[in-house]
Amino acid sequence: MLVATIHQHASLTARCLSLPAHRVQPRGARRNLWSPVRAQQQPGDGSGSGEDVPPPPAAEQPPPSAPAVATEEPPAAEDANLQLPPEVIQRLRTTVFGFDTFFVTGVENYQADGVLFRGNLRGEPAAAYAKLTARLQAELGEQYKLYLLENREELPVAVVLPLASVLPQLGPLPEQLLAAGLGLASVATTLNIFGADLFNAALLTANWDAAAVAAAAPGAAAFVGILGVHELAHAVVAKQRGLQLAPPIFIPAGLGLLGSFGAVTRFKSFVPTRADLAAVAAAGPLASSAVAAAVMLAGAALSAQGVGGIELAVDSFKESLLAGALGQAVFGDQLFTMEAVDTNPLFVAGWAGLIINAINCLPVGELDGGRTFLGLCGRRAAARVGAVTLLLLGLAGFSNSLSLFWLILVVTLQRGPILPCDQELSSIEDAGTKYAAIAALVLPLLVLLPYPAVLSITNGLPDLPPTF
Incomplete structure (x- = not known):
């Protein structure tokens, strides 16, 4: 459906x-x-x-x-x-x-x-x-x-x-049921990522480990909360501009650190201008990334005090400019001489939240980045940059699992084209909206580039580190 x-x-x-x-x-x-x-x-x-x-x-x-x-x-x-x-x-x-x-x-x-x-x-x-x-x-x-x-x-x-x-054809009830069902599935896959081990035969018996679910709850709640802030920011800015959004439809993941790929959100009302489109699109990842960074810092502080719970391979820190810099600040230069480091679940939840928001800011299709770039630069430029982004994702997919999964997601669900604004001849005039759009488009560079920041197509998106 x-x-x-x-x-x-x-x-x-x-x-x-x-x-x-x-x-x-x-x-x-x-x-x-x-x-x-x-x-x-x-x-x-x-x-x-x-x-x-x-x-x-x-x-x-x-x-x-x-x-x-x-x-x-x-x-x-x-x-x-x-x-x-x-x-x-x-x-x-x-x-x-x-x-x-x-x-x-x-x-x-x-x-x-x-x-x-x-x-x-x-x-x-x-x-x-x-x-x-x-x-x-x-x-x-x-x-x-x-x-x-x-x-x-x-x-x-x-x-x-x-x-x-041009009016939406899907009724509200089927859409709400779909959103609720996939939302619950995303919560389950997130709990599983943080150690609940829900998807096994023991879940169907009285012998399943309730303690493991309780231990996984803090990290899973932090990650789900980060995703919730993302969608809430979209809704708040949309309401400020007199726009209506359909219920967000979350995509379960259960891959590496990611319990969900985020949500597919469409407009229920017509979008007047490119500025409105960019403002709503950029608000979600910017607000959510701020919360994710705060959660990650809290997790880093707890990790430095020895309050861990999840082991991360040290090589994974080299695959994110932001995570590598923060990891080195917390654990020191010896970080890259070890094989693994014990981290707090909040650190993992914040990192996963930053990855999701950064990928959503890639300028392609109907991702937040695609809508933001269209609002900032126009439809022709967005089409060209989107094609290049898809090509880079495809090349990176040969050596990176997350790039491949995200390429499939964009092509099947988010390829666009973006629903047109009422009039697209006006560029963004408000400085705040313009700076917010630029900040959202810069986010992938901070999170997805490797540490040290060596530009390489084959590095692609950071591979998801093992959680166990």
Whole structure:
């Protein structure tokens, strides 16, 4: 059910993002493979030359008192070939779009049920979008959704889709049941990682070791708490910005130190801007990493006092810049002369939390890092960097188990594309949001690079040290 849910969300996103290139290729020309679905060019829309029709000279523009009209009334035959009703196209052309917002130069079919308007943006994107949506609602009510995006040539386009085709299709009850079930499974796998040994035949009898579960509880609770802070921070920032999130769906792991791979979280409401997307995405890993670092420091202090419980191979400290530096500060230079070191479960929980948050900040797919990078740099840059990140994960997967597992997770559940914002033409202006996004993207460098920080593709993500 989880895979079906994510794929349903990805299908919806793809409908909103397969924007055709602005220029029309002649018959026999090589197809632009950027989009899997090619828009249908409509005759008589003023785009036959492949260039935008320039805006009319000042003399032809309506006087200030005249109503804004984007284009001349189109032929009825042209509108009849489009996927929205001709009367809707007519009202969009003459009432919604205008000289003061978006000057339409061409109209074409978009995917299975939408229409794409090419043209020239007038004024600031945020102000133009506010006017367009207000006019759309006044003219056509809540029947249609409008996006203001960039096409592959970084030119502005407006996409209008029936609202029914972009609303989430999964009911709340199945999603809540899925979230609850996988959440409980993640708690079980986390307890198992910290020594509860739940997954054996003894669990089904009266002879299973309750004391082992009690001993594993502090470390497991710390790790689950770190994950909870991650999701809580997402929810708090989303609420501050008037957005709604679906229940987080945790992915059980039970691999090395990791009891869970974190959660898949989707938006239930439309995201207005790239700044909103980046703010919500970056909040989770930043808040959770701060808590994880504090838990790790507390565990390091207890470990230095001889309060241990979990043996870690010393070589594992060499695989994380942050963990190596902290380990050397606590245990001294002799750390790397030993084979193993006895550590407190809180140290392990904090380290595992940092690893999860750092991996989630990788700029790929619908991970927090992918959403943050898109918000900061735009969709084209995010697509390119995401492809490079996937390639590096694939190469690292030949020698590193965690890289391979995370590559599989991204490809199957989190590959995207990211659901578009209402308008993606505006960059992030708030300095706080911008710095938070940059900090989130720097986190993987601090946690995942080896100690000393030697850049090597084959090192990949830090291998998970043995817990027993």
